[in-house]
Structures are given as structure tokens and as C-alpha cells.
Amino acid sequence: MNIVAKTKRFANSVLFNLRVHGFADRKYLREVMLPAMAKTKPSNVMLAGTRRYNTGYPKLFNQQTTAVWTLDFDPRAARFGNGHLHRTCDIREMDRVFSGIRFDVVHINGLLGFGIDTDDDIKRMIEAVHRSLVAGGYMMLGWDADATVDPSENKTILARFEHKAFASLPARHRVVGMKGYDRVFDWFRQGEL
Numbered sequence: 663m664n665i666v667a668k669t670k671r672f673a674n675s676v677l678f679n680l681r682v683h684g685f686a687d688r689k690y691l692r693e694v695m696l697p698a699m700a701k702t703k704p705s706n707v708m709l710a711g712t713r714r715y716n717t718g719y720p721k722l723f724n725q726q727t728t729a730v731w732t733l734d735f736d737p738r739a740a741r742f743g744n745g746h747l748h749r750t751c752d753i754r755e756m757d758r759v760f761s762g763i764r765f766d767v768v769h770i771n772g773l774l775g776f777g778i779d780t781d782d783d784i785k786r787m788i789e790a791v792h793r794s795l796v797a798g799g800y801m802m803l804g805w806d807a808d809a810t811v812d813p814s815e816n817k818t819i820l821a822r823f824e825h826k827a828f829a830s831l832p833a834r835h836r837v838v839g840m841k842g843y844d845r846v847f848d849w850f851r852q853g854e855l
Contacts, residue, residue: 687804687837687845688715691771695802695831695847696722702829703727704766708794710753711772712739720744731760735777753778754786757793764796767828771802771847775809785818792822795852800828807844814848823850 699707700723709719712734720730732743735752743749751759753773768791778787791801801823803813814825814834827833828849835847 690837698830706763706765708765708768710770712743714742717742754790757790765794766796767800769802771804774805788818788822799852801850803848805846807846822853824853826851
């Protein structure tokens with residue numbers, strides 16, 4: 663690829679990421695959800711799904727009290743992760759990759775319908791997340807209403823988690839997104855197996 667094509671590709675990538683950064687759901691994440699999470703002073707947080715537009719998310723937490731881990735299945739996304747606290751792995755195997763770490767919160771945004779698509783995918787992800795949480799830990803699922811079914815009605819999820827508010831955040835928050843589709847943020851508290 664020549665220098666002009668590379669420069670154009672980079673510029674398009676930056677413009678795309680700036681556009682995404684300005685979406686209402688991203689503003690809610692940056693200005694409401696992540697600060698509310700940080701106020702609870704969790705010891706370990708997992709932010710699953712790493713892209714250029716969310717590189718600043720770990721900085722919203724107090725680095726002295728909270729280890730903010732990031733993961734993505736794509737090795738190219740590692741450069742947008744949280745440095746030495748980033749892992750390249752499939753979320754369905756996170757309990758093996760993070761075998762010695764238990765998370766207070768696992769924050770999963772944009773994976774349902776975009777890689778975690780089948781009932782088996784969801785089952786494996788939920789089991790791995792459940793094993794990775796501290797007792798009574800929370801999982802947040804951010805999903806597009808046009809891309810997947812409602813996780814609060816999924817029997818696999820409800821067998822291990824209770825749909826429940828987290829700190830000052832409601833159990834469910836909807837943001838009307840592009841073309842009228844909703845981005846939905848659901849909180850689930852870990853139950854017992």
C-alpha cells in the first residue's frame with residue numbers, strides 16, 4: 663500500500679472513531695456509567711471489546727484502587743487496550759486466561775450479535791464470566807436491539823444472574839442510536855450455580 667493510500671486509510675479511521683466517540687451511547691458510557699462504576703472503587707474491572715474510541719475508558723478509574731483489565735479477541739486491537747493489563751483472548755475463555763483474577767465487574771459492550779451470536783456462544787461466555795467474578799459481582803451487557811435478542815429474557819443468563827441495578831445505575835438504560843435502533847445497557851448481578 664502506498665503512502666497516499668495509508669494516509670487516507672488512517673484519516674478515515676480517525677474520522678470514524680471521532681464520529682463513534684460522539685454517539686449518545688458513548689457519551690453515556692463516558693459521562694455516566696463508567697464514572698458510576700469507578701465511584702464504587704472496584705478492585706478489578708474487565709472492559710471487554712477494545713477499539714480506538716474507547717482507549718480513554720480505563721483512565722476514568724482511580725489507578726491506585728482499581729486494576730482495569732481489557733480484552734479483545736483481535737490481536738490488532740491490543741494497541742487500544744490498557745497496556746500490560748490487556749489480554750488477547752476470546753471472552754468465552756476469559757476464566758482460563760485470567761485464572762488467578764476475580765473481577766468485581768465484567769463490562770461487555772457490543773459483543774452480542776457481533777461475535778457472540780449463537781445460544782452456545784452466549785452459554786460459554788456466561789459460564790466463563792460467572793466463574794471470573796467475585797461472589798455477587800456484576801456483569802454489564804451493552805447490546806443493539808436490532809442485532810440480538812433481549813439478554814434479560816435469556817434463560818442461560820437468568821440461570822446464573824439476576825437483572826439488577828448497579829450502584830446508582832438502573833438495571834436497564836436505553837439510548838436511541840443511529841437509524842432509530844436502541845443501544846441497551848443491562849446490569850446483571852451474579853447468582854449461585
